[in-house]
Amino acid sequence: MEDHSEEKKEIEREGLELEKHEDSSEESRRAQPWTKQITIRGIVASILIGAVYSVIAMKINLTTGLVPNLNVSAALLAFVCVRTWTKLVQKAGFIAKPFTRQENTMIQTCAVACFSLAVGGGFASYLLGLNRKTYLLSGVHTEGNSPSAIKDPGFGWMSGYLFLVCFVGLFALIPLRKIMIVDLELPYPSGLATAVLINGFHTQGDKIAKKQVRGFLKCFSVSFLWAFFKWFYMGREACGFSQFPTFGLQAWKHTFYFDFSTTYVGAGMIVSHLVNFSLILGAVLSHGIMWPLIGRLKGEWFPVTLEETSMRGIYGYKVFLSVALILGDGLYSFVKIMGATIINIRSRIKSRDIKKVEDDQSKDQDVLKQNELFVREKIPMWLAVTGYLVFSVISVIVVPLIFPQLKWYYVVVAYTLAPSLAFCNAYGAGLTDINMAYNYGKVALFVLAAVSGKEDGVVAALVGCGLIKSVVSVACILMQDFKTAQLTLTSPRAMFMSQAIGTLIGCVMAPLSFFLFYKAFDVGNPNGEFKAPYALIYRNMAILGVEGFSALPLHCLQLCYGFFAFAVIVNLARDLSPPRIGQWMPLPMVMAVPFLVGGYFAVDMCIGSLIVFSWHKFNSKRAESMIPAVASGLICGEGLWTLPAAVLALAKINPPICMKFVPS
Template sequence: MSHPVPNEPTPHVSSATVAGSSPSPAQDPERYWLENVYQGGARQLTVRAVISGMLIGGVMCLSNLYVILKMGWSMGVTITSCILAYTVFSVLRQLKLLRTEFTPLENNAMGSVASAAGYMTGGGNMIAVPAVLMLTGVLPSSGWLILWFTVVAMLGVFAAIPIKRQLINIEALPFPTGTATAETINALHGHGEVARQKSRLLGLAGLIGAVIAVARDARSAWMEVRFPEWLRLPWLPAEWSLPFTLRGRPAGDWTLAIQPSLLLVGAGALMSWKTGWSMLLGAVLTYGFLAPAMADPSVGAITVISYKGINGWMLWTGAAVLITSGLLSFALEWRSVVRSFRSLSGLFGKKEEAPVDPLAGIECPPAWFPMGFAILGPIVVVLMAYLFKIPLWAGIIALPLAVLMGIIASRVTGETDNTPTKALGPVTQFIYGGMVPGNITANLMAANATGGVGLHSADLLTDLKSGWLLGANPRQQFFAQLFGVVAGALVVVPAFHLIIDDPKLLGSKDFPAPASLVWAGVAEMLSKGLSSLHPTARVSAACGAVLGIALVLLERLAPKRLKPFIPSASGFGLAIVLPASNSFSFFIGAATAEVLRRFKPKLSEAAVLPVGSGFIAGESLMGIAIAMLKALKFMPK
């Protein structure tokens, strides 16, 4: 969804594949669904589905917290959560601890809870908050942030109500991740061997990822003393520098190194091949050529040879590529935007007398939308004013803007599987940069509000697409989403405060937080003006802006045979603000997955998703556990 790379593989799966034959154009799609697909009597939002979804979603939220601070985006959690839940409940059933089967619709409801919880790192939450901490050094207390995250996310859930039936029931937008989730649930519950294979691969990859994290991050004298020699791991270094020098400095000083990280390799396997090689190209050009040139004493743009020193200058180039390419890509989806406005006008237009609604007892009542905003909207405005010093009038303007962004983001997600948070966030930053100039916190947290509403609206609709294909009750999925939102907020805020106990950790090689660096850079630039930048940084930002536009236009206009050779703007831009070592690992994962796709397609289909997800989950969860132990002084830093 809202990421520079796809968060989950989304193979094309038609509605007919999951739910049976599609209705003919002459049939009412809603009545057809009610009569042929809907499974009203099946167990769905059960207590165990809610509890397991909150627990798994909380774990996935911790994983995504580590991932977003490392890489700048959240990974997809829905399919991984469904595989985990199926595995856990199958084991409990075999041990005779459960008497009833965990049904596909229970798994779907569990996925809605887990998805809402796992994505509490997205929507600007763990982009804007670290950016505020970088720039100001202070944040509201955990309790206030939990309330802020929860209310903003709930606004997004309510924003999905008035457009759900139009986008999913009537227009049948693909929502590829939602469709793939329905296919995965069917495969898990319908083919035992497929499910067992995916579960084994996911578990084994997770274990390997966890061992790698321990061997790299947990080394200390404490471990050496308390473990016998035969139990001690062969400790891994933080990285291996490439064997050459640049300007008399080891390659590793320029971040040209290989990291022992399967998390990054796994993430690379889940991205596209184009994004993978684009990141390699961007890293080599940035850290192998441009950075050394800018460090020349005659130029003096980069004075400290370290990741933070290089990134302080390079950020403006990468941010310009990411922002202009994101905005242009979003603008080129103008048809989706126009259709969003038409849908919006239809919500408030004159209604003709309609026949009895066959789905009135299943769908969320339209009145829930204004009721939700009437209750939650004032809370958001007051929190903006109290926590972030945003004037009341500016907070009130944020509400309709957030609804509009949510509707646009939902349609774009339904049509492209990409939630444009990275485009909508800077748009809000520029708007608030003009409305409340100089207020950095207002700039960032207003973007957090619109991004959060957009993400959670799109996330609920993606889950509802799965439910539509499987015959689930949409009203129960709505409540499932609310449970997940609360669980995610309760997990992500304390965990962030615990592992980031010093603002200086943000923007370091340990936690590069590239998306936060971009948002912080935009906020600072809007506050101080372009004149505050080094002259060479202004030139590089202009070049980056042109490059971002050029890459998007080339991707659109180039002949089909040339498109595979045009770099991905998002991948190239991201490589500029990440350490080169990260991009190298992404490339290794993407290249491995591409080789499997070309030469072993069946193995690729069976293994890439569970193994990649397992590497990410295992290493990130162990990594965040070690970081917490160090923060709590149970393990030396």
């Protein structure tokens, strides 16, 4: 708790310091009405950024399922786009409206709301887990894996489902925004960091901004051209630079190689060193040690005749051990954050009256101004209640029509409990910066799998998981955006409208970006590029909920117990040991990803960490300002090449060369 409090104070001081050095123009200093903070050029920029990042996020989601936080990158790209536009307009002899931090905040919020649906909309997890390919991979002879539990992707039902479940979440916590942001003063570290970044863009002058723009454009160009060059050598499966045996052919067979992906190098520059350390540790533990050892037991633990992707063979161990790590980490985090939430609420209630006068006296004028502007423009209570009830009723009627296996009364119960779950999640995220929406979804998954029966359990579990997860997640993201609005003097109404517009765009853009990959590439192939590992994980969690432990291969249950305990013990060690030791404890949830995917992308991301470490050693000040721009350029360049690559694949135009390495 103390660490987050200090972090909050430090970021707020930095943000307020930036505000004090802001340019003196009346347009920039004066808070505009909320209707003027939402602009046509802002919405256009949001659509463009949201579309680009939807494709990028979908690509990362379908390859590894581990998408870095792209909020900072979106805010930077919004600044680059509008600043470039205003300068072009001015050079053409026209007067351009000044670009304010409020407009920058609005664009960032709208764009993030749009591509967040590509990240968390279930296209690589619970919704894709319903398709026929995942059904076949999960084992057609598994009792709980009913042949009727199949629903192949379709643009209509996917976009309709997203529209229903995501818009309910927008209205869930609106009445509590003042309590959580102003009264309880929850820090929301991600919201604070985004606000400081946006304030910095508009206060540090053009010199740093120009360097960031140049760095972004250079890295974007290099990344795009490199992806184009690599394409020529990918004539067949397992060809090209993406299969380069960097550490030798034996290491390549165990997925340890550098695949020359600038996307993951850039992602490795954004995430913390601990994430990359956890990834490489998970890759070494699984593909370096465990899978070769279990592979030697073929004929003893599982039949020799089984296919490589059979859930009764080695693939079953890969899936269920990663599930055990995810559940152990998720359960620990769930209990920890719920406990911290309850304790924190009780302590705040006891000390609220005593501290109120002292806090009001100690607050400086800048904070009071932020709070006054944030509270002044109220979002009516009737709008929140009406919106929640209307979308809930529509969902209760329509969702069971799309998925008959999920009974209407389960949806009623879900939406009755959702606001309290959303509050707990948003409060916990405000303290810890951890959005626990997936864990609430997993709880719903197991409950629905158990109560719905073997015929309907899998579909009901996956759909119900998405329903709870979406409501809880969207409500939490909106509350983080309200924190950003408070610190950038942006109207809460403008923020809510931006979130709603972005969500509406995302309901169309996310399915479109998904079908770009689904139609052009072999999505879900465990040996291909787009493995979509979480689709199989989620379906098998649902099967586990329906069948119980009978779904596990031989001795897998004992190994699952061990990995579940390992996840809990590692988390306990991180929280209870001294900081110098705790900071090196790995993240079990992150370690689980290479169990299915392999170690190649962990190598890429570790190289990103190495670049950041070296850059800070040589020139820490320059590194701090340039790393977000460089990383964004690397991610966006290769990510954008996916568009022409998909078009070429749909047109049946294959790369002309297959570069492959074989033993001499």
